[in-house]
Amino acid sequence: MKIGIAGPISTESIAPFLPCDTATLPVGCGGAPLLGTLIGELLSRGHEVSAYTMSPNMPLDLPQPVIAQGERFKVYYCPQRKHSVRLNGWHLGRIVDFFRLERRYLQQAIRIDNPDVVHAHWAYEFALAAISSGKPHIVTCHDAPDVVLKYMPNIYRFGRYLMARHCLGQAKLVTAVSPYLCNAVQKYCNVPIAVVQNPLPDFLLTQEYDKYSNKIDENNKTDQYRIAMVINGWNALKNPKPAIIAFNRLYVTDYPNLELHIFGSGYGPGEQAEFWANNNNFKCGIHFHGYTPHCVLLEKLRAMDLMLHPALEESCPMGIAEALALGLPVIGGESSGGVPWVIGDGGLTTDVSSPLAIEAALKSLISNAELLHTLSINAIRRAKAVFSANVVANMYEIQYNHALDK
Secondary structure, three states, X not given: OEEEEEOOOEHHHHHHHOOOOHHHOOOEOOOOHHHHHHHHHHHHOOOEEEEEEEEOOOOOOXXXXXXXXXXXXXXXXXXXXXXXXXXXXXXXOOOOOOOHHXXXXXXXXXXXXXXOEXXXXXOOHHHHHHHHOOOOEEEEEOOOHHHHHHHOOOHHHHHHHHHHHHXXXXXXXXXXXXXXXXXXXXXXXXXXXXXXXOOEOHHHOOOOOOOOHHHOOOOOOOOOOEEEEEOOOOOOOOOHHHHHHHHHHHHHHOOOOOEEEEEOOXXXXXXXXXXXXXXXXXXXXXXXXXXXXXXXXXXXHHOOOEEEXXXXXXXXXXXXXXXXXXXXXXXXXXXXXXXXXXXXXXXXXXXXXXXXXXXXXXXXHHOOHHHHHHHHHHHHXXXXXXXXXXXXXXXXXXXXXXXXXX
16 A cells, blocks of 8 residues: 655654665654654555655745655655744745645645555644545544644634644544544544554563662662653643642652653753743752753653653643653643543553642652552553554554545
8 A cells, every 4th residue: 555644754753764865855844753653664564655744944936845765665845934923035924824835735745646545644734735635535633723722822823723623624534642632623523533542663662571670678768769751842731830849849848869850842951941940949959951852862761760741731642652661650630631541550640730739649659669660560561552553553554444445
């Protein structure tokens, strides 16, 4: 089968499938390594795969997309305007015309490539281009547009909300990455939605089951734990403040060797998070790493002991799934969308809007190494059973055949 994958795909994530010097190619779109994982799994099954992505470092007047290829794999790079609202030279901001220029290039790429089926990720410009191409298509939802707009009420998010409503009303086949998201967006669709979770790369699913065995002593307590937070954006939806307050309370009262390591845009040295923590005298014990390349981030997570995920809503957070695969128990929001489903029995859920509730959950783990050990084993097992690329690709192959049948 010839499968087209349309979505925010970075050159870094597909570099293993290209024999050329990828430094000479456009950078693509970052933020979704899972699409590279899916492409790799589909290629390993003998499919022919094409990727349609965008890149901001390209001229806006190209006659057609830039193409690179490997064995049974092609990638089409389409121009992306830099500014979402402001003018881009003589071009409007992306959201002002609902990504019209970008959609036109993506649609052109799909028609040049002529796949059997197009699998578009996120119900916005990629999905609208897939639908307009006239090819059999699948749209995979990764977020609830009305919820995102609620927490980030701006012109850009309102435009994205309108795009998603239009897209989902037209889509012939739709999947969602968690049961929560399926329920959240079904009202916008004219077809039933199937749940297919996001995939993890195989190299993450090799963690042994003894991560905490050397931390259990006669006092059932260790001197030091390293807590990881992986969040992008200093905003209300990501909800970092209660988490930092809760950590500070533990650090000051009982655990002076405790460490909090925060990764993501907005959480680097001199960025918003550190500025706020300094102003509130919360900096002790906190390491602000900021944006970290994905491969580096995974290596740093291996050295952590547990993850705290304070976001108020996420559909299928891959940061949590990656932590589970590495044997890190996760504390997340009990009402944070798909977060409880992703965590399963690999951690705890609590009221992440309350610093006291977060503090109690953290304390229940760092004071009980045996519980951490049990949750670590559960986390690894859940990651392998639910999020392996093999499991996910099996489910998507069924959907591809449904699309062709339609």
